[in-house]
């Protein structure tokens with residue numbers, strides 16, 4: 001142990017074990033906000049690369065392991081983990097919709113999502129049309145030139161309506177919409 005380090009520094013930076021080639025069989029929880037690099041150039045490169053690790057909120061190996069496992073299980077090109085369901089829904093809708101865009105939504109809907117759509121409509125001028133979610137022909141009927149997204153729930157909360165997702169999303173794809181399912 002280097003004796004020239006202050007006790008505060010030793011408390012944080014000393015005692016990290018060299019695993020000597022051993023690897024944990026389960027993914028460790030990386031409880032660090034920042035990642036260090038040997039030189040500033042490597043850090044700068046890591047900050048700008050989605051595949052690297054520099055700051056926890058942008059990327060974290062534990063979260064990456066979850067996302068990659070979900071992608072493998074779902075046969076998905078990529079996954080993004082968020083800290084809550086509403087965090088995911090907020091992220092998706094804010095990414096896909098802008099002022100003046102239109103979204104078609106199943107009316108049997110989780111209350112938090114309903115409140116978010118009400119806000120998007122009132123504050124940002126996103127137009128929302130609610131459909132029953134019983135007949136896929138409703139998609140074509142609700143369509144506008146500004147429609148961007150078709151939003152459904154797999155098993156609606158709280159009414160437990162089971163919507164025919166393949167039929168609805170096929171109708172959405174035909175109309176060039178991005179399908180979102182909660």
Ligand SMILES: Cc1ncc(COP(=O)(O)O)c(C=O)c1O
Pocket residue numbers: 083084085086087110112153156157182
């Ligand atoms: C269908 C549905 N979507 C979204 C949410 C929100 O999830 P969270 O509480 O993780 O934000 C819930 C929560 O019950 C839900 O039932």
